[in-house]
Amino acid sequence: MKKPxxxxxxxxLAAACRVNEAPKPPAVVRTAPAAAPTAIPEPVLGYIDESNxxxxxxxxxxxxxxxxxxxxxxxxxxxxxxxxxVLQYLSRNLLDFDSRMNLVAxxxxxxxxxxxxxxxxxxxxxxxxxxxxxxVTSRDAVFTIRRIVDPAVPSPLFKPVFETLASVxxxxxxxxxxxxxxxxxxxxxxxxxxxxPEKRYAGKNFLKARENRAPVSDGPYRFVSWKAQDSLVxxxxxxxxxxxxxFDRVVFRILPENSVAYQAVLTGDLDETSxxxxxxxxxxxxxxxxxxxxxxxxxxxxxxxIALNSRAPFFSDARVRRAVTMxxxxxSIVRNLYRGSARIISGPWAPDSPAYDAxxxxxxxxPAGAAKLLDEAGWKDTNGNGTRDRAGRxxxxxxxxxxxxxxxxxxxxxxxxxxxxxxxKARVRPLEWASFVERIDGGNFEAASLAWSxxxxxxxxxxxxxxxxxxPRGLNSGYYGNPEADRLMEEARREMKEEARVRIYHRLHAxxxxxxxxxxxxxxxxxxxxxxxxGGLVTSPLGFSGIWPGPIGWWRSGGAPR
Amino acid sequence: MAGPDRVVAVRGRPAVIRYxxxxxxxxxxxxxxxxxxVFCLLHLAPGSPVSALGAESGRRVSGRAAIEMRRLYGLxxxxxxxxxxxxxxxxxLDLGESFVDRRPVGERIREALPYTLTxxxxxxxxxxxxxxxLGVEAGGRPESxxxxxxxxxxxxxxxxxxxxxxxxxxxxxxxxxxxxxLYGVSSDPEAAGMPGLLDRLAxxxxxxVCLTYGSLAFYARLVRAGVAxxxxxxxxxAARARGLSRxxxxxxxxFRNALLPLITLLGLVLPGxxxxxxxxxxxxxxxxxxxxxxxxxxxxxxxxVLALSLIGAVATxxxxxxxxxxxxVADPRVRDGTGP
Numbered sequence: 001m002k003k004p005x006x007x008x009x010x011x012x013l014a015a016a017c018r019v020n021e022a023p024k025p026p027a028v029v030r031t032a033p034a035a036a037p038t039a040i041p042e043p044v045l046g047y048i049d050e051s052n053x054x055x056x057x058x059x060x061x062x063x064x065x066x067x068x069x070x071x072x073x074x075x076x077x078x079x080x081x082x083x084x085x086v087l088q089y090l091s092r093n094l095l096d097f098d099s100r101m102n103l104v105a106x107x108x109x110x111x112x113x114x115x116x117x118x119x120x121x122x123x124x125x126x127x128x129x130x131x132x133x134x135x136v137t138s139r140d141a142v143f144t145i146r147r148i149v150d151p152a153v154p155s156p157l158f159k160p161v162f163e164t165l166a167s168v169x170x171x172x173x174x175x176x177x178x179x180x181x182x183x184x185x186x187x188x189x190x191x192x193x194x195x196x197p198e199k200r201y202a203g204k205n206f207l208k209a210r211e212n213r214a215p216v217s218d219g220p221y222r223f224v225s226w227k228a229q230d231s232l233v234x235x236x237x238x239x240x241x242x243x244x245x246x247f248d249r250v251v252f253r254i255l256p257e258n259s260v261a262y263q264a265v266l267t268g269d270l271d272e273t274s275x276x277x278x279x280x281x282x283x284x285x286x287x288x289x290x291x292x293x294x295x296x297x298x299x300x301x302x303x304x305x306i307a308l309n310s311r312a313p314f315f316s317d318a319r320v321r322r323a324v325t326m327x328x329x330x331x332s333i334v335r336n337l338y339r340g341s342a343r344i345i346s347g348p349w350a351p352d353s354p355a356y357d358a359x360x361x362x363x364x365x366x367p368a369g370a371a372k373l374l375d376e377a378g379w380k381d382t383n384g385n386g387t388r389d390r391a392g393r394x395x396x397x398x399x400x401x402x403x404x405x406x407x408x409x410x411x412x413x414x415x416x417x418x419x420x421x422x423x424x425k426a427r428v429r430p431l432e433w434a435s436f437v438e439r440i441d442g443g444n445f446e447a448a449s450l451a452w453s454x455x456x457x458x459x460x461x462x463x464x465x466x467x468x469x470x471x472p473r474g475l476n477s478g479y480y481g482n483p484e485a486d487r488l489m490e491e492a493r494r495e496m497k498e499e500a501r502v503r504i505y506h507r508l509h510a511x512x513x514x515x516x517x518x519x520x521x522x523x524x525x526x527x528x529x530x531x532x533x534x535g536g537l538v539t540s541p542l543g544f545s546g547i548w549p550g551p552i553g554w555w556r557s558g559g560a561p562r
Numbered sequence: 563m564a565g566p567d568r569v570v571a572v573r574g575r576p577a578v579i580r581y582x583x584x585x586x587x588x589x590x591x592x593x594x595x596x597x598x599x600v601f602c603l604l605h606l607a608p609g610s611p612v613s614a615l616g617a618e619s620g621r622r623v624s625g626r627a628a629i630e631m632r633r634l635y636g637l638x639x640x641x642x643x644x645x646x647x648x649x650x651x652x653x654x655l656d657l658g659e660s661f662v663d664r665r666p667v668g669e670r671i672r673e674a675l676p677y678t679l680t681x682x683x684x685x686x687x688x689x690x691x692x693x694x695x696l697g698v699e700a701g702g703r704p705e706s707x708x709x710x711x712x713x714x715x716x717x718x719x720x721x722x723x724x725x726x727x728x729x730x731x732x733x734x735x736x737x738x739x740x741x742x743x744l745y746g747v748s749s750d751p752e753a754a755g756m757p758g759l760l761d762r763l764a765x766x767x768x769x770x771v772c773l774t775y776g777s778l779a780f781y782a783r784l785v786r787a788g789v790a791x792x793x794x795x796x797x798x799x800a801a802r803a804r805g806l807s808r809x810x811x812x813x814x815x816x817f818r819n820a821l822l823p824l825i826t827l828l829g830l831v832l833p834g835x836x837x838x839x840x841x842x843x844x845x846x847x848x849x850x851x852x853x854x855x856x857x858x859x860x861x862x863x864x865x866x867v868l869a870l871s872l873i874g875a876v877a878t879x880x881x882x883x884x885x886x887x888x889x890x891v892a893d894p895r896v897r898d899g900t901g902p
Contacts, residue, residue: 063750068857069857071662071663072663072664079615079616080615080616151630151633152630152634154627154630154631154634155627156615156616156623156624156627156631159624159626159627159630160624160627163624163626207664208659208664208665212663212664213663213665227849228670228673228674228849229674229847229849229850229853229854230746230747230847230849231746231750233750251750253745253746253750253847254847254849255745255847256844256847256853257844257845257847259729260729260732260744260745260845260846260847263732263733263736263737263744264744264745266737267736267737267740267744269743269744269745288737431608432609432860433609433614433860434608434609434610434613434614434860434861434862435607435608435609435613436609437609437613437614437616437622438608438609438610438613439608440622441613441622441623441628463624469625471625472625472628473625473626474624474625475622475624475625
């Protein structure tokens with residue numbers, strides 16, 4: 001077994017992370033200059049960086065959309081996307097990702113991972129202050145991290161990354177050290193973490209403090225107001241230590257319906273919204289949209305897959321799992337369901353993840369080959385009823401899908417039709433989200449259509465595919481287990497050298513393709529509609545909100561600020 | 563006339579009181595039954611506040627975090643114990659705290675209630691203001707051209723799905739013509755005084771229309787049926803014979819009689835004012851009770867769902883009780899148990 005590398009990662013980062021100095025992402029595709037008013041814009045694929053393009057105008061406000069009401073504005077308690085979108089403006093993280101997915105300085109001006117990967121030492125910036133003027137200290141950091149690991153505090157977003165934390169102690173007014181029980185090359189990523197002001201929470205019930213709905217800012221904006229189920233308003237924080245952001249105010253409107261949000265961008269009630277494939281098609285046909293708006297489209301790290309439960313009698317055999325993969329026509333999914341804006345994947349990562357080995361080709365769509373594999377595995381139609389069987393058991397299973405996922409359902413129907421042709425019955429069963437997740441997390445399913453959503457670029461497959469993570473303990477819901485894969489996953493966590501770790505992931509990738517613990521389907525593009533006036537967009541595999549400065553670097557070009 | 567009436571009322575009073583007491587006592591087990599049923603349905607339904615997290619982001623909660631959260635919400639306790647805790651708070655008029663934002667449930671409901679009451683109240687008012695004249699006019703001349711055309715039009719509206727109509731109206735009035743705001747309750751920044759009021763009314767226009775048009779047929783046809791039946795009754799003919807115009811005879815005599823079933827129906831509809839329309843409130847981003855209820859069910863926010871169900875049950879029981887009592891006062895056969 002390979003010893004963990006004795007490499008000291010000592011990264012000193014430039015103290016000032018300028019809003020307009022984001023490094024260029026790979027494969028930069030610059031957007032075309034503002035097209036003639038009547039032209040229907042072409043969707044931009046690939047990554048865009050407009051941070052140095054055009055003339056930034058200061059002032060005015062931006063109207064952004066939230067898909068739902070945030071449950072809290074306490075950074076530790078946050079659980080969903082709306083909270084993350086708002087908090088990005090209010091709370092700087094200790095560390096951030098740039099658009100190339102590198103860790104860069106935030107509230108912490110430097111960090112250091114000790115040899116063996118068990119300790120992370122961070123030093124805070126001297127000029128970081130809360131909006132009341134008091135400095136951001138290591139006491140705040142220690143307080144925040146101790147709240148996260150407190151069993152009486154629900155912190156679904158951060159608990160997993162601090163699961164093996166042994167201790168966190170201040171070593172000076174601006175420095176602290178976090179020690180972990182297990183080595184992990186990715187421990188530093190846990191510190192993409194906003195802080196809470198210890199003093200303001202002293203003597204209060206952490207779960208119910210007033211600050212949870214009117215947070216104290218150390219970021220570029222500060223909180224102004226929150227109307228339940230309607231809107232949130234932020235304004236520029238004059239005490240912010242970093243460069244002055246462009247907008248005076250940020251208004252978030254809470255708007256649950258996608259089609260209405262799209263219309264709101266047309267009328268200028270909103271400056272941006274995410275859209276789905278059908279709205280993208282609608283936009284392409286609408287000349288009015290072309291005059292006021294543009295589509296922004298890029299690939300992130302999310303992907304879809306169909307989990308196959310190894311505990312189901314059919315899917316314990318890798319040949320059967322491979323056969324199911326070979327019966328899903330992923331080329332047709334890309335062409336017909338996504339109109340070209342998706343990529344077929346052959347393992348549990350998106351193609352832009354460093355772990356993804358592009359040389360590992362996906363299993364082909366091959367119904368004849370799949371039928372042969374099923375025969376080999378002993379699933380044959382012995383009783384002549386049209387359905388394959390083995391030892392008296394018919395090959396019939398339930399394929400679960402979240403009721404909210406239209407594309408997931410279409411993919412399942414395609415698979416079910418193809419399975420029927422080779423004598424396997426799959427019943428597609430849509431379930432409401434909470435019931436669906438309960439079945440998945442409990443490992444109580446035969447097959448299920450899932451989407452994997454990345455919150456950071458850490459490609460570690462351990463929580464999802466290691467045999468120690470079977471339900472109810474972890475998220476390996478399909479009970480996948482392969483001793484060789486287990487060993488490699490453990491090794492990758494301990495390997496501190498980036499290149500060597502990527503090589504391990506590539507070996508794992510080949511195993512996952514052949515073992516087919518799931519049908520890996522596609523990595524589809526994320527799609528947004530933007531008002532043409534909004535400039536300074538930078539996209540990345542982590543989306544807008546997953547990188548710094550992300551939306552904080554945007555501005556409204558041309559014309560008076562509203 | 564007054565003398566014998568009073569005698570009946572005085573003699574009837576003990577019977578009415580006995581009846582009211584009996585009905586009130588009956589309402590208690592009914593309410594208890596509803597509460598137990600809703601509590602059990604909700605807690606035994608698949609899914610939990612933990613599994614409901616991440617509906618927007620698609621993220622799942624890891625094993626250890628899930629166990630801690632279940633303990634925190636008290637979901638690791640047996641069902642009877644959870645029910646006991648909840649009901650003992652409810653009898654002290656404490657509806658508990660939301661699992662989602664940890665604020666008192668009462669506070670969340672108080673925030674949303676005025677929006678739903680305004681929207682539904684206006685829609686009901688507008689419905690009646692249009693449906694009653696239409697119904698009286700159509701009932702006054704059954705099978706006339708007006709009756710047939712209005713009937714056909716009302717049924718066409720009745721069968722138009724409101725989410726579809728809402729999107730069409732938004733496209734026309736908000737996107738193409740720019741006359742009305744697309745969604746929300748007010749513009750940002752909010753104006754004060756008269757312009758502010760007009761702005762709020764403009765925001766109400768489309769959702770009120772969407773809630774109104776579908777229920778027009780229901781009320782208009784009810785009124786029409788009553789008026790059509792009453793118009794040939796002796797007292798209406800007598801009124802005409804006394805020299806009243808057709809219109810006066812219809813409104814003052816025929817319609818008054820047709821009003822009784824309408825009032826009964828309205829009584830049953832009133833608790834619905836509290837429930838809100840999920841679809842319309844979502845499309846117009848209206849911060850009302852319908853959306854709160856729907857979101858709370860999706861996120862398995864048990865305290866909020868239970869509180870809203872309880873309020874709905876109490877309102878419905880109160881209205882049916884009031885209607886029963888009113889019948890009893892009006893009709894001795896009901897209170898004597900010899901009813902028709």
